[in-house]
Each structure stands twice: as C-alpha cells, then as structure tokens.
Amino acid sequence: MFDLPITPAPRVQGLVAGKASPGGGPELPVYYPGTGAQVSVLVEDGPEAVAAAVEAARRAFDNGPWPKLSTDARIAVLERCREAILANVDELARLECVATGLLMRELRAMHMKRAAYNFRFFADYISQTAGQRYDQTAGFLTTVARDPVGVAALIAPWNAPVALATMKIAAALAFGNTAVLKPSEQTPLALARVVELLQEVLPEGVLNLVNGRGPVTGAALVEHPGVDLISFTGGTQTGRQIMSVAGRNLVPCTMELGGKSANVVFASADLDRALDGALIGIFANNGQQCLAGSRILVERPVFEEFTGRFAERAAAMRVGDPMDEATELGPLASMPHMNRVLGFAETARAEGCRFLTGGARREDLGEGYYVAPTAVVAPSNAAKVAQEEIFGPFATFLPFDTPEEAIAIANDSAYGLVAYVWSDHLPTVMTMTEALRAGVVWVNTPMMRELRAPFGGYKASGVGREGGAACEAFYTEERTVTIPKTPAPLPSLGA
Numbered sequence: 422m423f424d425l426p427i428t429p430a431p432r433v434q435g436l437v438a439g440k441a442s443p444g445g446g447p448e449l450p451v452y453y454p455g456t457g458a459q460v461s462v463l464v465e466d467g468p469e470a471v472a473a474a475v476e477a478a479r480r481a482f483d484n485g486p487w488p489k490l491s492t493d494a495r496i497a498v499l500e501r502c503r504e505a506i507l508a509n510v511d512e513l514a515r516l517e518c519v520a521t522g523l524l525m526r527e528l529r530a531m532h533m534k535r536a537a538y539n540f541r542f543f544a545d546y547i548s549q550t551a552g553q554r555y556d557q558t559a560g561f562l563t564t565v566a567r568d569p570v571g572v573a574a575l576i577a578p579w580n581a582p583v584a585l586a587t588m589k590i591a592a593a594l595a596f597g598n599t600a601v602l603k604p605s606e607q608t609p610l611a612l613a614r615v616v617e618l619l620q621e622v623l624p625e626g627v628l629n630l631v632n633g634r635g636p637v638t639g640a641a642l643v644e645h646p647g648v649d650l651i652s653f654t655g656g657t658q659t660g661r662q663i664m665s666v667a668g669r670n671l672v673p674c675t676m677e678l679g680g681k682s683a684n685v686v687f688a689s690a691d692l693d694r695a696l697d698g699a700l701i702g703i704f705a706n707n708g709q710q711c712l713a714g715s716r717i718l719v720e721r722p723v724f725e726e727f728t729g730r731f732a733e734r735a736a737a738m739r740v741g742d743p744m745d746e747a748t749e750l751g752p753l754a755s756m757p758h759m760n761r762v763l764g765f766a767e768t769a770r771a772e773g774c775r776f777l778t779g780g781a782r783r784e785d786l787g788e789g790y791y792v793a794p795t796a797v798v799a800p801s802n803a804a805k806v807a808q809e810e811i812f813g814p815f816a817t818f819l820p821f822d823t824p825e826e827a828i829a830i831a832n833d834s835a836y837g838l839v840a841y842v843w844s845d846h847l848p849t850v851m852t853m854t855e856a857l858r859a860g861v862v863w864v865n866t867p868m869m870r871e872l873r874a875p876f877g878g879y880k881a882s883g884v885g886r887e888g889g890a891a892c893e894a895f896y897t898e899e900r901t902v903t904i905p906k907t908p909a910p911l912p913s914l915g916a
C-alpha cells in the first residue's frame with residue numbers, strides 16, 4: 422500500500438578489514454514494517470566469520486596506527502566520520518526507515534544528526550582530556566595515563582540502530598580501541614552502510630561488522646577470547662546472558678537495558694506541557710524506547726481530566742506511512758514484536774484494565790505492523806502492564822494521592838532507567854528527584870539527552886553508564902607510573 426522509500430541492497434554482508442565477510446550462515450529475510458514486504462536478505466556470519474572480524478580488529482589494535490595515533494590526528498578522523506554521515510543523511514535515513522519503520526521525519530532531523538554528533542561529541546571530549554599528575558608525596562612523581570583497552574564488541578538493538586550504535590562506535594574509537602559491531606539482525610541496513618562509509622576514513626580493521634542472530638553471531642562475538650570489552654544495548658534477559666559470558670571471560674561490560682519508567686504528573690504542573698510531554702514520552706520512536714515514560718502516574722484531582730485529554734489526543738494521532746511527513750506514529754519494527762504488544766492488550770483486558778483508547782491492530786492500514794495508540798488505566802501497579810516492559814505505543818495510567826505514594830509506586834518496579842516529574846512546585850520537585858530510584862530524572866521536559874552526563878539505569882535497567890566521563894572510564898585502562906624525582910638511597914636488605 423505504501424511505496425518503499427529506497428531500494429536497499431539485495432544482500433547485506435558483514436565487513437572484515439574492509440572486505441566482505443565470509444558469512445558462512447544462512448540468509449535471513451529483512452522486512453519493511455510499513456507493508457510487511459521482504460526487502461533484502463542478510464547473510465549471517467557464523468563463528469568463523471566472527472573470529473575473522475575479531476582477529477582483524479586485534480591486528481588493527483596490536484599492529485595498526487589507530488591506538489597510538491596522536492589525539493589531534495584521531496580527532497581529525499572522527500571529524501571525517503561525522504562528515505561522512507552528514508553527507509549521507511538522506512540515504513541513511515531512508516535505509517533506516519525501510520528496516521525499522523521509524524518516521525523519516527524523525528530519522529532525518531534527530532537520529533542521523535545525533536549519529537553525526539556522537540562523533541563530534543567524542544572528538545571534543547578527547548580534545549580536553551588529560552592524564553593526572555600527583556607530586557604531593559615528597560620526592561616522587563606519579564602520573565596516571567589512560568590507555569585504550571583493546572577490541573570492543575558492540576551489540577546494538579533494533580529500536581534506533583544508527584543513533585545508538587554510533588554512540589558506541591564513536592566512544593570506542595575515540596579512546597583508541599578497535600571494534601566489531603553487531604547490529605540487530607532485524608534492522609541491519611543503515612548500519613551496514615554507515616560501516617561501509619566509515620571504511621573510507623578509518624585505517625583497515627579498526628571497525629568491522631558482523632551480522633546475524635543474537636544466539637548465533639552475537640553469542641560467538643561476546644564469547645570470543647579476543648574480545649576485551651562488551652557494550653550492549655537491548656533487552657534485560659539478553660543482558661543477563663551476555664553479562665554471564667563477560668563474567669566468565671573477566672571482560673568489562675556495560676548494559677543498557679529495558680525500562681518501565683514512571684512519568685509522574687502533579688496537579689501543580691503546567692498540565693498542557695505535561696500532556697505534550699506524556700504523549701512524546703510514550704509515542705516517540707513508534708513507542709519503542711527503553712526510556713519511554715510508559716507508566717503515567719497522575720495526581721488524583723486531575724486524573725480524569727488528564728487521562729481524558731491524553732486519550733483524545735492519542736486517538737487523533739495520525740498513524741501510518743513512516744515516509745509521510747504528516748505521520749505521527751509508524752509501524753512496530755517486526756511482526757513478532759507487534760504480536761507481543763497486542764498480547765499485552767489481551768493481558769490488560771484479562772487484568773481488568775480500563776481502556777481509554779486503542780488496544781488493537783490498525784488493520785485498515787494493510788499488512789504493516791501498525792498498532793493503534795493505546796492507553797489503559799491499570800487496577801494497580803501490580804498489573805503486568807504496569808510491571809513489564811511493553812516497548813510499544815501503550816501507556817499505563819495509575820492515580821496517586823500524595824508525593825509519598827507516587828514515589829512508592831514509581832520505585833515499585835524491577836527497572837530504574839529514567840523517571841519524569843511534572844510540577845511547578847519546587848519542594849515537590851526536590852522531594853521527587855531525591856527519592857526516585859532511576860538513573861536519569863527529567864523534570865518538566867521529555868527526554869533531554871545531555872551526552873556529557875551519565876546515562877544508564879538502576880536495577881534491571883542496566884549496569885554501567887554511557888556518556889562523556891563514563892565512556893572514558895569504560896573504554897580505557899588506567900596506567901599508574903611512579904618515579905622518584907631524585908633517587909634517594911633505599912634500605913639495603915641483606916647487606
């Protein structure tokens with residue numbers, strides 16, 4: 422029913438030291454979520470191809486120029502990576518749209534700009550970092566240098582492939598590491614092109630690409646003994662599996678996992694702004710965001726008014742063709758994922774939730790994976806739709822009477838990625854920001870990412886952080902060197 426925004430390559434392959442990877446696995450279909458049509462195939466990289474990619478990254482680290490490059494030279498390369506993305510925003514946005522169904526408008530204006538900015542950000546960051554020097558201990562000078570760690574395994578999800586993977590690539594490379602990237606097998610198109618574009622700029626083997634299913638290609642990558650660190654974004658269950666491998670191999674890892682974030686709206690808020698923020702918080706990125714404000718807690722005196730207005734606006738959202746500039750909600754990324762989200766609508770019915778709007782597939786839009794914007798009032802925070810990450814356009818509302826109750830509900834979750842607070846009453850804001858157990862708290866704003874600040878979650882939402890100094894700590898090893906300024910006589914043992 423909708424035209425494809427671009428004709429993608431008929432076959433997507435990995436890249437090892439700049440050349441097509443040997444693959445070795447089956448060919449997997451790639452679908453356009455807007456119509457459900459198959460648009461490409463992915464050649465899966467088996468364990469041997471993965472080993473070749475890790476070995477290429479190892480050679481580039483051990484023998485290549487990259488880890489030893491001066492900071493200025495590395496900054497210049499990162500700047501060229503940024504330019505390569507900016508020069509191809511339209512093509513990359515179209516490829517990303519074809520595989521993910523994300524809105525072209527958001528891909529062009531936000532995702533690809535963010536991807537380019539990730540390189541600028543880390544280039545700027547390393548231009549200002551320095552080692553440490555301690556000479557307070559009489560007669561001794563101690564310096565602390567930061568060295569690259571080695572070969573980074575970067576595992577990326579399907580919900581914002583280029584924006585999220587380039588954060589990992591830029592950080593790993595800026596600090597002198599080499600890398601093997603594994604995109605999600607569902608959404609490999611734009612990232613394959615990004616890695617191809619960056620080959621023009623980077624020394625051989627610095628950035629390699631493997632493709633395939635998580636339990637095959639992803640598992641072979643994280644288990645490979647040549648990998649020195651792992652950065653993962655994806656589901657919590659997968660994070661647990663990868664972290665157990667990292668534990669066995671004693672490899673540092675960061676885990677950016679799921680969320681069920683509370684979006685707490687007080688009667689003292691600017692309710693028009695809070696309403697706009699709540700809609701963005703759950704429906705941006707077609708509802709597929711770990712940082713979504715998916716549990717919306719509203720103070721009881723304004724609960725009915727707020728939920729009524731939310732439902733009216735959600736029901737009026739333009740759902741459909743992700744290429745159309747007027748579309749506000751596109752399809753979900755895959756058919757299994759759509760069915761999973763629809764399964765939560767069934768669960769909500771069984772749990773006695775009150776439906777405000779939605780709860781069904783938009784069959785009028787053809788074979789694409791479209792789900793109507795959905796909002797329910799849950800009977801309590803114990804409901805599955807209040808506890809489990811749905812990762813779709815599905816808001817769960819709960820009322821509260823006091824800040825203490827809001828805090829108790831917000832923190833009653835296995836997750837703790839982000840939280841949102843809407844209030845113009847400063848003491849309420851202070852009480853909430855001090856008490857919420859979440860890695861990031863946004864006050865009166867939805868999703869304002871500050872890349873200098875740490876981003877990551879409490880509890881099942883993750884381990885470690887991404888961001889300026891957090892990435893510096895993760896992607897480097899510290900080396901302490903102590904030298905006597907003028908060698909003093911040492912005690913002569915056994916003389």
Ligand SMILES: NC(=O)C1=CN([C@@H]2O[C@H](COP(=O)(O)OP(=O)(O)OC[C@H]3O[C@@H](n4cnc5c(N)ncnc54)[C@H](O)[C@@H]3O)[C@@H](O)[C@H]2O)C=CC1
Pocket residue numbers: 576577578579580603604605606633634635636638639640643654655656657659660662663677678679680710711758810811812
């Ligand atoms: N950004 C986030 O926080 C994301 C959260 N999710 C959540 O997770 C749920 C499940 O989504 P999935 O597609 O199953 O995500 P996933 O966690 O399985 O996939 C993320 C990445 O990990 C890879 N992977 C999977 N198993 C692996 C393994 N054993 N070793 C190494 N790599 C592996 C995948 O191929 C993909 O590249 C979603 O419905 C959503 O709730 C999913 C994607 C992103």
Ligand SMILES: O=C(O)/C=C/C=C(\O)C(=O)O
Pocket residue numbers: 578580581585588654677709710711712870876887
């Ligand atoms: O790094 C960011 O700015 C955002 C990260 C968001 C996710 O990982 C997500 O939505 O899945």
